[in-house]
Amino acid sequence: MTDALHIDVPHADGTLAVIALSGEFDITTAPAVRTRALDLIADGHPDLVADLSGVTFCDSSGLGALVGIWRCAKEAGGSLTLATIPDRLNRMLGVTGMDTFLPAHPSTEAALAARRGDRTTT
Template sequence: MTDFRLTAQHADGDLAVAHVSGDLDFDTAPHARSQALALIEQGHRHLLLDLEAVTFCDSSGLNALIGIYRCAKEAGGSVTLAAAPDRL
């Protein structure tokens, strides 16, 4: 397993841009979800997630992304996935 990180690169107003790196799997998905939801709770209801450095993603990771999307939508926001690797 590689180190997982979700780092907000820019957070201003409604928008947050976050860089996601490492494995997004059963072990790291809850952490990813809680970090993204914290950004939404801080008022950044539109998230742009840069997935370029994601090295692995299983069904737990995909489920976390769907959960993040649903929470953003409930807050009147959106989730945009950028630079997603072909395997994702």
């Protein structure tokens, strides 16, 4: 039995939004995550923080969705920041080299603070 994916948006203010995922991020759920993230970008929130603390499994489709979201955010003048990455997923990001272009923080609060810091220095 799979762990159903839940997508929440606990924070959306100005250009910044948090998308929180819990469950399995795989070939069956990646399209819904991508769609929700692109909707947030289209709604004026191109700076996304993805809270991955509840992700129990991630396959290559989930990683591909993150790259697609990152590209779309970048094209909209925004960014994608990861927060609270489970150890197994963190290792996958390192092996694939995705950790070189997707900034990560130990918590959503730390990611939000870093984003606010970015905004005040630009």
